Amino acid sequence: MKALAALFARELRLANRAGGGGAMGVVFFLILVTIAPFAIGPDLNLLARIGPAILWIAALLSTLLGLDRLFLSDHEDGSLDLLEMADTPLEAVVLVKCLAHWAGTGLPLVLAAPLFGLMLALDGDALWGVTASLAVGTPALTFIGAIGAALTVSLRRGGLLMAILVLPFTVPALIFGVSAASAASGGTVPFLTPFLILCALSLASMALAPFAAAAALRSGG
């Protein structure tokens, strides 16, 4: 437990000191949100309607962009080998690394979401809905992505392949995330139904993905 806490602190420190940490992900998030109205046109009614979807896609892409560093830097400097040989089970190590990664990259996105939602003309209820859905949904993206990151860790051109492997599996989280966010601003579905399914997706991926990612690291590392 102590070792895992130390690992968590190490991951956060590394993320903050090297490469700007979560700030870069948030900047990328902002750029994606800025680009969307250019492509769609500055019609505020339309933006308000598809705003939750834009925020979710932007969050998905910026999560994906940060994920290739999840195991790669440890693989490059050899600390991944040490983690694999340690007494602490690799599954727990992966879990902690993912949690730290989410705290470093996913959490800033969630905190920035209300602000960017304002730019997409979302009103109060929709703003809280999309923020809440991102808060419980982004862990699922990180954990599913960890499987892809572990599979491609030793490859030279892993980034694009990881996106191809991971994106199909994020479809359920995207569906229920966007429907929860849309339900918050009115609609036929009550907010809680898709929201609870989204929570379930996050919890299930948190429980299962570390095993798949650890198996991938052991076989490929």
Place this chain on the structure above:
Amino acid sequence: MLKYANPTFFLRLVAAVLPWLWAATILTLGVGLYMTFLTAPADYQQGETVRIMYIHVPAAWLSMFIYMVMTLSALGTLVWRHPLADASQQAAAPLGAGFTFICLVTGSLWGKPMWGTWWVWDARLTSVLVLFLIYLGLIALWNTIEEPLMAARASAILTLVGVVNIPIIKFSVDWWNTLHQPASVLRMGGPALHPSMLWPLLVMALGASLLFVCLHLMGVRNEILRRRLRRLSYLAAEAADHVLEPQTEAGA
């Protein structure tokens, strides 16, 4: 069982069985196509377009069946580390992608006259599209990792992760309100299809499955031979290295 899994024995078995399997495939598909185009009646509502079903439904069944074959092979790779399981996984992925593609294209061609649209984002169509993307991802993973053993284990893990999609495809028409019709052959209370349409469909499904078995066996055989060739070229390179060494020393 282990005896049949020996690659050399497997190659002999394939050489003996394959001509017969091909003959059965051609015969079944020939009969199936004859029934499809000549004996099966046109639908009173859909007209001649109903004949698309005899291609579409077997391809859809196979797209899922092949994924289950890959899942079993993936277990073989991860649990028993068996080279035949690796080769079976690798050979099945492009075939699965092919049948899924056929299923999507014929479905689209059938959807245009029946639903008035090439594509709708309903649960069945979307989940099959995701299956197609997973197949493509697996093929990309195979192509990217050069070392065959590592590639086999990596794609085995991804295959096992992707198996969650199969029940979603199967039950998508029951769980959600879809434009795609619910199951009409394998269902409680017997098939909802008239025998004059059910029989051609079953014959075509058998023919398509036989075609998959033939192509799969050939793919596995090619993969075994490819690995042997790889090993031999390594040995040859090593031998050449030994020959060269004394000469360079003498030259110096």
